[in-house]
Amino acid sequence: MSKEILQVVEVVSNEKDISREVIFQALEAALAMATKKKHSEDIGVRVAIDRETGEYETFQTWEVLDGDEPGIEMEYPDAQLWLIDAVEEDPEIKPGEFIEKPIASVEFGRIAAQAAKQVIFQKVREAEREKVAAEYQERVGELLGGIVKRMDRGSAIIDLGGNAEAVIPREHQIPRDPVRPGDRLRGCLMEIQTEQRGPQLVVSRVAPEVLVELFTLEVPEISDGLIELKGAARDPGSRAKIAVHSLDRRVDPVGACVGIRGSRVQAVSNELAGERVDIVPWDENEAQFVINAMSPAEVVSVVVDEDKHSMDIAVEEDNLSQAIGRGGQNIRLASELTGWTLNVMSEEEFDTKAESEAADIQKRLMEQLDVDEDVAAILVQEGFSGVEEIAYVDETDMMAIEEFDEDIVAELRNRARDYLLTRAISHEEVLEGRAPAQDLLELEGMDEQLAYKLAAHGIITAEDLAEQATDELMDLEGLELTAERGSELIMKAREPWFADEQEIEQNAEKQAEA
Structure with a gap:
């Protein structure tokens, strides 16, 4: 029998390219299973095979349990032993260790061989998977x-x-x-x-990575380092956009990715079930990059909001549906590709929004700098949108404004700095006095600065905010909050109310059914 065991180990190890130790462990487990079937399924069994001779010994095992430990119960009396009984066999034994006694070994016959076959097959599959996983870990x-x-x-x-x-x-x-x-x-x-x-x-x-890898295979200029793939966005099976940049001025990145008569991009499209791919030139100027990403729609104007990381995009009325795309597909892919939040609108809507925002900025500058409408209008016309810019912009930039002289510029800069100082002191007072509650700070859509401004007006908790009306919120000084965002925050704060009402209705329905 010992020779048969060594032969099985040798053959399986060579055929499956699995270590001999794994096969020995599988055989030990199989022989233990066969022993349990012969005696009792509930007993503990350990089989030890000599790695050199193939001979094996079998032991019945009992796990030692600490009877003094709370919550410990004996589930398998044939395979477990209390510590107080175990110390009679081995005074040095500890809970968690095993008491063993030799018992008769089963022969490596038909039953043991069948069990061994099953265990070996399972162990071999596990070992093969582990080996494959190790090979692919770096891939x-x-x-x-x-x-x-x-x-x-x-x-x-x-x-x-x-x-x-x-x-x-x-x-x-x-x-x-x-x-x-x-x-x-x-x-x-x-x-x-x-x-x-x-x-x-x-x-x-x-995944977008699939698109990148396929283009890398199809376009030699990419693998040669002449063209760089800057990003990809996909609506799988329908449409995709990929941004490319040439590191060699002599190489046209879009043309290289399209290929002769569209052969390269067509090969990628065919691999992805006919997915249409827009190849977009990357540009370090982010506004221009967004314009490129909006292709095939033609962009008329772009306004960048760095704070919100968003851009307002104006297109001609006839191109509006094309710019948005079916189900918002084009604008969504362009947004994913560029990383900017994009708002597409017609020229008329764009102009109306721009005029409204300019009027808001003008009104705010009039209040914050205590200047008349004409001075505020000039500042807005020159591109100033806040007192911070006026306070810290290079003085020569303001001196270049035709309507301003040195005295006006100095006065405006002083007023801007005074306003910022007063606001900072006010903010410190708020920090030392009223502070927003944690639930207001953690409310979805809330930011810390706005939370402290609300606290300064007595709106300290999310419940306080839920009790406000949008009009009341907009009347509060210094919030710099749009009506739309104010309404969204109030509704978010009121969500627990609706949840409580729903729970009451459900309980009432259950009682009625009962």
């Missing part, structure tokens, strides 16, 4: 290709070759792209999940 983010072996609850299991397989979950498959066994698919390795059955390679066909 996360790479493009992988394989053949679909089968479909499992909507997920596609693909054969990568070399005993490796991966799964493309349903949510990582391109919508409306039928997948059948035998199809050849490519996708990016996104992660290696740890599951009960072992490590699982997870591949995606919808």
Whole structure:
């Protein structure tokens, strides 16, 4: 029997390229299972195989439990022993250790061999998965290709070759792209999940990285370092945008990615179930980059709001639907690609909004600097939007304004600095006095500065804010808050009210049913 065991270990180890130790452990587990079936399923068994001779010994085991520890109960009397009884066998024994006694070993016959086959098969699969996971650990983010072996609850299991397989979950498959066994698919390795059955390679066909990797394969200029891919955004299976930048002035990045008669971009599109790809020139000027990303719509004007990291984009009325795209697709992809929040509107809407914002800025400057309408209008016309800019802008920039002389500039800068100092002192007083409650600070859409301003007006908790009306909120001085945002914050603060009402209604319905 010992020779048979050594032969099994040698053959399986060579065939499956698995270490001998793994096979020995599998055989020990199989022999332990066979022993339990012969005696009792509930007993504890350990089998030890000599790695050199193949001979083995079998021991019945009992886990030692501490009877004095609260909450400890004996669940398996045939495999457990109280400490007070165990010390009679071994005075040095401790809770958690095992008492062992030799028992007769089962023969490595048909039953043991069958059990060994099952355990070995399981151990081999686990070892193979661990080996594959180790090989692919450094390849996360790479493009992988394989053949679909089968479909499992909507997920596609693909054969990568070399005993490796991966799964493309349903949510990582391109919508409306039928997948059948035998199809050849490519996708990016996104992660290696740890599951009960072992490590699982997870591949995606919808991630933006797939688009980047496919273009890298199709366009030699990218792999040669002449063209750089700056980003990608996708609506999988429908449309995508990719930003490209040439590191060599002699190379046209868009033309290189399109290829002769569109061959390169068409190859990528075919791989992604006909997904249309817009190739966008990247620009270090972010406004210009956004204009490029809005293609094929033509942008008339752009206003950048650095604080909100957003841009207002004006297009001609006839191009408005094209700029937005079906279901907002074009504007959504452009926003994802550039990283900016984009607001598209017609020229008329753009002008109306610009005039309204200019009027608000003008009114605010009149109040904060104590100047008349004409002076505030000149400041707005010259591009000033706040007292901070007036206080700290280079003096020569203000001196260049035709209507201002040196005295006016000095007075405006002094007034701006005085206002900022007064506001800072006021803010410190608020910090030392009224401070917003934690629930107001943590309210969705709230920022710390606004929370402290509200606290200065006695609105300290989220409940206080919920009791306000939008008009009342807008009348408070110094909030610099739009009516739309004020309304959203009030409704967010009122959400617990609606939840309580819903709970009361549900309880009433349950009582009525009872």
